[in-house]
Amino acid sequence: MTKSFGSFDPLAASLRIRSMLQELAIPGTLPLPIAALMGRAERHEDKGRHDVTADDDNAKAVTWMLAVARDADQQAFASLFARFAPRVKAFLIKSGATPSLAEDCAQDVMATVWRKAGQFDPTRASVATWIFTIARNRRIDILRRDRRPEPQDLPWGPEPEPDQLDAMVLQQDTERLSAALAALPDNQRALIERAYFGDLSHGEIARLTGLPLGTIKSRIRLALEKLRQTMT
Amino acid sequence: MIRHHLSDSLLTGYSTGSLPEAFSLLVATHVSLCDECRARLEAQDAVGGAVLDSCDGAAMSDSSFAATLALLGGASPEREAREPVEGVFPAPLRDYVGGDADAVRWRPVGGGVRQAILPTAKGASARLLYIPAGTAVPDHGHTGTELTLVLSGAFEDATDHFGPGDVEIADEDLEHTPVAALGEPCICLAVTDAPLRFNGLIPRLLQPFLKI
Numbered sequence: 001m002t003k004s005f006g007s008f009d010p011l012a013a014s015l016r017i018r019s020m021l022q023e024l025a026i027p028g029t030l031p032l033p034i035a036a037l038m039g040r041a042e043r044h045e046d047k048g049r050h051d052v053t054a055d056d057d058n059a060k061a062v063t064w065m066l067a068v069a070r071d072a073d074q075q076a077f078a079s080l081f082a083r084f085a086p087r088v089k090a091f092l093i094k095s096g097a098t099p100s101l102a103e104d105c106a107q108d109v110m111a112t113v114w115r116k117a118g119q120f121d122p123t124r125a126s127v128a129t130w131i132f133t134i135a136r137n138r139r140i141d142i143l144r145r146d147r148r149p150e151p152q153d154l155p156w157g158p159e160p161e162p163d164q165l166d167a168m169v170l171q172q173d174t175e176r177l178s179a180a181l182a183a184l185p186d187n188q189r190a191l192i193e194r195a196y197f198g199d200l201s202h203g204e205i206a207r208l209t210g211l212p213l214g215t216i217k218s219r220i221r222l223a224l225e226k227l228r229q230t231m232t
Numbered sequence: 233m234i235r236h237h238l239s240d241s242l243l244t245g246y247s248t249g250s251l252p253e254a255f256s257l258l259v260a261t262h263v264s265l266c267d268e269c270r271a272r273l274e275a276q277d278a279v280g281g282a283v284l285d286s287c288d289g290a291a292m293s294d295s296s297f298a299a300t301l302a303l304l305g306g307a308s309p310e311r312e313a314r315e316p317v318e319g320v321f322p323a324p325l326r327d328y329v330g331g332d333a334d335a336v337r338w339r340p341v342g343g344g345v346r347q348a349i350l351p352t353a354k355g356a357s358a359r360l361l362y363i364p365a366g367t368a369v370p371d372h373g374h375t376g377t378e379l380t381l382v383l384s385g386a387f388e389d390a391t392d393h394f395g396p397g398d399v400e401i402a403d404e405d406l407e408h409t410p411v412a413a414l415g416e417p418c419i420c421l422a423v424t425d426a427p428l429r430f431n432g433l434i435p436r437l438l439q440p441f442l443k444i
Contacts, residue, residue, distance in 0.1 A: 086289025
């Protein structure tokens, strides 16, 4: 905890984030189908929360992904494209690609989203997270011209019918992480963004500590364990 | 049971895409073997997802969706029946070797130790080491960071015991003599961002030829 990076104080940040997470905590998760998440907006508004739209978007994106994976649903793919292709393009531009290269790569990334849809597991990642990993790998291919070794796919996952409660809880955890990052002071958030745009050296990244990842990590760990138990 | 895991900074570096290729290879190989680190990595990736999601989108061209569908050429999402893979090496390592452990093209480096350098981009190097049971790798220090991932067998040095899946993270301060445990040869993947320096005269003279 003695490490610091400029004005970034990891201990203070993690304490701030912890108290923020407590405020945000959504009590009692109900075993609703993922699609039913989409109807939660009004209840949230009753309580005066502001993260409603994003929450809603997250759940929608999950249903679109599953529709692509199961039914090759082109309408759902069009919705994913409208939501994520411009973000992937912006992400690549911020990582140093020209707009025209970024446009081409964003198309490639979205084509991979379609092809690999069966590998998306909503009990382990949000759609944004999953697409981020594809976009990041594409960035390394294109901008660094390096090969990108990827971990071996789990031979036994994801399940064709992911557990909906597990998926919902993971999506909520991701929401809270997003909210926590959004609430960081500008300079701290900018530093994290620069790291993910590929704009920090490894030495600088080693000093980025204190991100509130414990809850999500534990949740993913349980999902992995469950997958192993189901399939072995 | 894996006891020695990747550090947070290696996982963050891998997640952000800032590690040299050789280090990424070791991280991907360890994560293939270790659910704990896979979960830690996927949690790190969630930060990247949040960053991506918070980007103000850059408008795509009008024809971009049609162009993407054209890329797909009418193909449905892939339905691959994934079978558990048998073998010693996880998939990312097999991709670099061109096969499993029996496909490695070993070169002797003295004392029964063999190595195979894997092709990775500049900035760091990766090699496989084969150390006969009970044999010591020449005493060496490091000018940079060296990571060693055990694939089979085990080794020991003054700090600890490292079995299959374990990662040793050695920096400039560590002078050590790893010794392969008795019983079976130790095969490991070693990556470094600097040339190793051996303390004996002969290995130092050989170093340019060994490319280590």
